[in-house]
Amino acid sequence: MSFQPYRSPSTGRPVRAVLFDTFGTVVDWRTGVAQEVAAFAAAHGHTLDAGAFADRWRALYQPAMEAIRTGERGFTKLDTLHRENLDEALRHFGIDPDQVSSGILAELNKSWHRLPAWPDSVEGLASIRRHYIVGPLSNGNTSLLLDMARNAGLPWDVIIGSDMTRTYKPLPEAYLRTAEFLDLEPGEVMLAAAHNSDLHAARETGLATAFIARPTEHGPGQTADLAPEGDWDLAASSITELARGLVQQLQS
Amino acid sequence: MSFQPYRSPSTGRPVRAVLFDTFGTVVDWRTGVAQEVAAFAAAHGHTLDAGAFADRWRALYQPAMEAIRTGERGFTKLDTLHRENLDEALRHFGIDPDQVSSGILAELNKSWHRLPAWPDSVEGLASIRRHYIVGPLSNGNTSLLLDMARNAGLPWDVIIGSDMTRTYKPLPEAYLRTAEFLDLEPGEVMLAAAHNSDLHAARETGLATAFIARPTEHGPGQTADLAPEGDWDLAASSITELARGLVQQLQS
CATH class of the missing domain: 3.40.50.1000 (HAD superfamily/HAD-like)
Known part of the structure; x- marks a missing residue:
């Protein structure tokens, strides 16, 4: 054989x-991100639908890369795009990212690594x-x-x-x-x-x-x-x- | 703990x-390359010291990269440098690389992969x-x-x-x-x-x-x-x- x-x-x-x-x-990704978002929300007293938050965060993924594909923006790695998109997703759910410590947001951003x-x-x-x-x-x-x-x-x-x-x-x-x-x-x-x-x-x-x-x-x-x-x-x-x-x- | x-x-x-x-x-590298060189030499009727051949081939490694480090030559990957150096090592041992099929030399060059x-x-x-x-x-x-x-x-x-x-x-x-x-x-x-x-x-x-x-x-x-x-x-x-x-x- x-x-x-x-x-x-x-x-x-x-x-x-x-x-x-x-x-x-x-x-x-949806289950993994939603779990970490739910833990973040619980720890900081926010009430939100963690699955919907994961969907919103993910929805910003293709538009962010598109600016790079077209050459409008120089190559930027996905961790950076995810971090920018996290701010936007938080605002969409009524949370001001400037009121959250950068260390906590960096850790939440790493949910995509886990x-x-x-x-x-x-x-x-x-x-x-x-x-x-x-x-x-x-x-x-x-x-x-x-x-x-x-x-x-x-x-x-x-x-x-x-x-x-x-x-x-x-x-x-x-x-x-x-x-x-x-x-x-x-x-x-x-x-x-x-x-x-x-x-x-x-x-x-x-x-x-x-x-x-x-x-x-x-x-x-x-x-x-x-x-x-x-x-x-x-x-x-x-x-x-x-x-x-x-x-x-x-x-x- | x-x-x-x-x-x-x-x-x-x-x-x-x-x-x-x-x-x-x-x-x-020396044992691995020498073994494949010895097999090549035996198959093609050449008599040579395979360890010395490996040493010679390896001795051309730093000079080949140096041309790239100085900017004299654009980035060229190591497989290509090894293949060029193989020709030179063969000539040093009295073997004309043009008399050996390119497939056999490509295979011998892959000894560095094994x-x-x-x-x-x-x-x-x-x-x-x-x-x-x-x-x-x-x-x-x-x-x-x-x-x-x-x-x-x-x-x-x-x-x-x-x-x-x-x-x-x-x-x-x-x-x-x-x-x-x-x-x-x-x-x-x-x-x-x-x-x-x-x-x-x-x-x-x-x-x-x-x-x-x-x-x-x-x-x-x-x-x-x-x-x-x-x-x-x-x-x-x-x-x-x-x-x-x-x-x-x-x-x-």
Whole structure:
């Protein structure tokens, strides 16, 4: 028996590295952020819907990166954008951030470094890692992704943060520079993501693609990204299921 | 009992990340390269001293990087420098590289991706990792360091290759940009290395320092770097011994 790497029908290449979108695909940002927001609110006597606060904070994520993608603003790492967006989210909920100590806000901002993995993530990544390079392909900066990995036990081989590619998905350079650091052709890299838009951009730049369904990423009322919306190479309901699709044993 | 991180006397800061020089400190480049050179020579009917070939190949390493450090040449990754130096080493041993297929030379060049760990490295890194971030701080490029880690089982948390900092040690930026990716102050990062010159440069930029003795890195007749030549924070004869020095339990 010899191991045959999965060959992507769309790229025609054997996959060498399986890289993962993180927020939503590997970790449950809404639950993790809401828990820390609820603790912050309780400690400071604020009454708020912590899930709604997490949604609001997250809603400011794409607009903040967009200013950088368009070149309107120089590259700024995600920790800084999250911190700015926290001020705006607090104001939206009637809390004046200037009345809260900067140390407490810095700690709350680090909730993005401590997000819990989905139940299948650690086992699925460990399975895939036996045969493929595994890493994040995330808009998170290196120190955020590193803290997240140590906290959640994510067994990455390598972490290439957006502060290393100095760009944000879905710009093509985010995918291409990551493949270049790995010394791989784009077609030898697979992006696994819970977001169809991310997979569209990855395919445009020549990567292999896998959809992972995360139907409660946005809470119980989620309406988008419930199913694959493209003919992605693979589609699975968990990272453990993706692992089974990637591991094919052929008689040698 | 609570864990107290090691506090560097020279920086006055608790250490958060312990980063390692790799070639010589974590892996035995001379043995690894010589083995692959010997196999190449045997397969192609050449008679040569494989250890001397490894020494010659390695001797071209610093001069090749120096052209980049001075700005004479733009940043070029170590895989490319190794490949150029291989041609020169072959010629030195009377072998015309143009008479060897490029595929075979590319494979021989990858011997640097497959270097064996010193016997204490994997266990020592795993111990240190329980309490500190561990990673390489090497002139190797990311894909080289990643392959080395997968082959030798080095349990890095993060790999920041020289193609990410786009400079070579001992220039200050090599150390400082690495600390910046980790979002740490230089004094919270410790460099562990078998080379006093590397530790001198690290201390100049404000890092904590640890010497690891590797008295056979250059073979049985080694004369340099047999002992610490500075008042480095720690000195050890193995990474397992360094781990013991870094793990101090204090009554809380």
